[in-house]
Amino acid sequence: MARRISVAQRRSDFINAAVEVIAAYGIDGATTRRIAEQAQANLAMLHYCYDSKEDLFADVYEFVAGKYRDVVKDSDPHSDLRDTARQLLRGVMECYLESASFTAATMELISWARRQHGDRGIAVYDQALETVRAVLRSAPSDHPVEPETIDQIAYVIATLADGFAMNWFTYGDRSAATEQMDIAVSVLDSWLAVRLGSTPVAP
Amino acid sequence: MARRISVAQRRSDFINAAVEVIAAYGIDGATTRRIAEQAQANLAMLHYCYDSKEDLFADVYEFVAGKYRDVVKDSDPHSDLRDTARQLLRGVMECYLESASFTAATMELISWARRQHGDRGIAVYDQALETVRAVLRSAPSDHPVEPETIDQIAYVIATLADGFAMNWFTYGDRSAATEQMDIAVSVLDSWLAVRLGSTPVAP
DNA sequence: CGGTGACTTAATCAAGCGTCCAACTGTGTG
DNA sequence: CACACAGTTGGACGCTTGATTAAGTCACCG
Numbered sequence: 001m002a003r004r005i006s007v008a009q010r011r012s013d014f015i016n017a018a019v020e021v022i023a024a025y026g027i028d029g030a031t032t033r034r035i036a037e038q039a040q041a042n043l044a045m046l047h048y049c050y051d052s053k054e055d056l057f058a059d060v061y062e063f064v065a066g067k068y069r070d071v072v073k074d075s076d077p078h079s080d081l082r083d084t085a086r087q088l089l090r091g092v093m094e095c096y097l098e099s100a101s102f103t104a105a106t107m108e109l110i111s112w113a114r115r116q117h118g119d120r121g122i123a124v125y126d127q128a129l130e131t132v133r134a135v136l137r138s139a140p141s142d143h144p145v146e147p148e149t150i151d152q153i154a155y156v157i158a159t160l161a162d163g164f165a166m167n168w169f170t171y172g173d174r175s176a177a178t179e180q181m182d183i184a185v186s187v188l189d190s191w192l193a194v195r196l197g198s199t200p201v202a203p
Numbered sequence: 204m205a206r207r208i209s210v211a212q213r214r215s216d217f218i219n220a221a222v223e224v225i226a227a228y229g230i231d232g233a234t235t236r237r238i239a240e241q242a243q244a245n246l247a248m249l250h251y252c253y254d255s256k257e258d259l260f261a262d263v264y265e266f267v268a269g270k271y272r273d274v275v276k277d278s279d280p281h282s283d284l285r286d287t288a289r290q291l292l293r294g295v296m297e298c299y300l301e302s303a304s305f306t307a308a309t310m311e312l313i314s315w316a317r318r319q320h321g322d323r324g325i326a327v328y329d330q331a332l333e334t335v336r337a338v339l340r341s342a343p344s345d346h347p348v349e350p351e352t353i354d355q356i357a358y359v360i361a362t363l364a365d366g367f368a369m370n371w372f373t374y375g376d377r378s379a380a381t382e383q384m385d386i387a388v389s390v391l392d393s394w395l396a397v398r399l400g401s402t403p404v405a406p
Numbered sequence: 407c408g409g410t411g412a413c414t415t416a417a418t419c420a421a422g423c424g425t426c427c428a429a430c431t432g433t434g435t436g
Numbered sequence: 437c438a439c440a441c442a443g444t445t446g447g448a449c450g451c452t453t454g455a456t457t458a459a460g461t462c463a464c465c466g
Contacts, residue, residue, distance in 0.1 A: 004432070004443055026318055028231035032424060042445055047425065107314055114307070114373055115229055125373050155370070155383060156390055162369040163362030170317055170328050180358060187359055190394040207412055207463065235455060245414055250456065 010049045011059065013039045018060045023104035027112040061124060064106055068128040071095045075135055082192050084139040085153055088132055089188055092161040093181045096168060103169045129158055149195070156191060160184045213252045214262065216242045221263045226307035230315040264327060267309055271331040274298045278338055285395050287342040288356050291335055292391055295364045296384045299371060306372045332361055352398070359394060363387045 005013075017039035022030045032053055036043045050056045075087040096103045110125055132154045137145075164184050168177040208216075220242035225233045235256055239246045253259040278290040299306040313328055335357045340348075367387050371380040 007443080010443090024318065026229075026231060026315065028229065029318075031422080033422090043424095044426080044445060044447095045443080048443075053424065104314070104317070110369075110373060111307070111310055111314065112229065114375075115227065115232075122373060152386055155386060159366030159370065159383075159387065159390075160362060161366070163364070163366035166313075166365040166369070167358070167362065170313060170325060172317075180362075183355055183358060184362065186397075187362075187390060187394040190397040191390040193397075194389075194393040210412080213412090234453080236453085246455095247414065247416095247457080248412085251411095251413075256455070 007049050010039075010041065010045065013041065014046060014049060014056055015059050015063050018056060019063070019105045020101050022060070022108050023101040027108050060105075061109065064102075064109060065124050065127055067095065067102065068092075068124070069131055072128065072131045072135055077138060079139065081136065081139040081141045081145060081153075082189075082196060084136060085157060085188060085192060086185055088135060089157045089160055090181065090185055092157070093164050093184065096161070096165050097174070097177055097181070100169060100172060103165050107165065107169060129154055132157060152195070153192070156188060160188055210252055213242075213244065213248065216244065217249060217252060217259055218262050218266050221259060222266070222308045223304050225263070225311050226304040230311050263308075264312065267305070267312060268327050268330055270298065270305065271295075271327070272334055275331065275334045275338055280341060282342060284339065284342045284344045284348060284356075285392075285399060287339060288360060288391060288395060289388055291338060292360045292363055293384065293388055295360070296367050296387065299364070299368050300377070300380055300384070303372060303375060306368050310368065310372060332357055335360060355398070356395070359391060363391055 017035050021034045021038050032046055033043055036046050071091045133150055136150050220238050224237045224241050235249050236246055239249050274294050336353055339353050
């Protein structure tokens with residue numbers, strides 16, 4: 001007989017299972033039955049741990065948002081602005097590359113959230129973007145950087161990361177994605193050189 | 204009694220209606236009832252024009268793929284490589300900006316296609332990318348451009364366009380998107396300057 | 407005026423959904 | 437050891453909603 005598991009641990013299992021199922025079947029295809037099966041738990045177990053499916057999904061949201069927060073805050077606070085930007089982009093892309101399911105599930109969640117025109121869904125995207133701005137602002141710089149510049153850099157990082165994710169989760173080609181990571185970073189770098197007025201880096 | 208319409212015209216109505224409904228409710232939410240309602244037609248009418256829902260969706264795919272083809276082929280064939288790339292990126296982004304529904308529906312279709320791991324879905328993305336490559340190849344250039352370089356430029360255009368689309372369809376902020384178009388073009392431009400400028404033929 | 411193509415009504419059939427209950431089992435505690 | 441309770445289960449409820457179609461009605465063209 002299988003060991004008994006605490007509710008807290010079960011909840012965590014359900015969240016991870018939900019990410020997998022959402023990635024594989026989409027939001028609408030993420031049924032309680034499939035999630036329970038993926039979590040190797042009984043269907044009734046899900047309602048023992050969560051009052052409703054919606055409650056579980058709220059936790060899934062928090063999980064995804066938290067992962068972004070961790071990745072973004074992981075950047076070295078002593079680097080200069082340009083290097084911080086590079087690290088942020090690379091960090092997010094590596095996070096995507098690490099788990100295709102996470103990438104796909106995030107995409108599904110964001111597009112689902114947009115459909116419901118609820119704030120909560122956009123919140124994931126919005127919070128992540130705001131955290132990126134905050135980290136960029138805190139990067140030491142020789143001259144003061146205008147807020148508008150920060151916004152633009154954050155936008156470019158997000159754009160490159162999203163575009164990367166799109167390609168990676170569409171083709172699922174890991175080796176191609178690895179090369180594309182380098183391209184994305186070089187693109188950011190070229191633009192920052194022009195935008196911030198430093199000397200461009202020779203390849 | 205309403206005017207009578209040819210089957211061909213009806214089909215076109217259904218395709219457009221399907222795009223709207225997919226954008227608003229997602230693929231799984233795009234039911235025959237909703238599509239028929241959006242097309243201001245009877246539910247049975249749909250099955251009078253199409254044998255099945257799947258047949259309609261096949262046409263929707265062809266419609267989306269065709270729109271990409273048109274936009275991409277619309278670029279001026281006399282521009283040099285760098286300008287061609289700029290035009291391609293701008294063209295795709297303008298196409299997105301023109302119709303939020305088209306943008307959203309495309310996203311939905313691509314992520315749905317990935318889930319079904321059928322080739323047909325990826326085909327939309329793939330065909331568009333290949334057409335971009337073809338146009339880039341046909342751009343007149345002083346020195347011969349390596350195939351790898353073409354691939355990379357096409358990838359960067361796709362990445363910037365996808366990232367732009369992601370942000371635009373998430374926030375739906377048209378004025379922000381217009382500014383972001385310029386940023387995206389400037390990013391491409393900076394990178395191209397480095398990428399093409401620093402690879403002389405015979406050093 | 408008939409027939410063909412456009413159109414509608416209403417029903418069929420079935421699948422699958424979230425949720426819940428009542429019973430059962432293991433485990434730690436007194 | 438016995439008891440209480442957290443963890444676990446199979447099964448069923450009721451309900452929504454899906455795609456599809458049979459059969460009938462209407463309008464237009466020759």
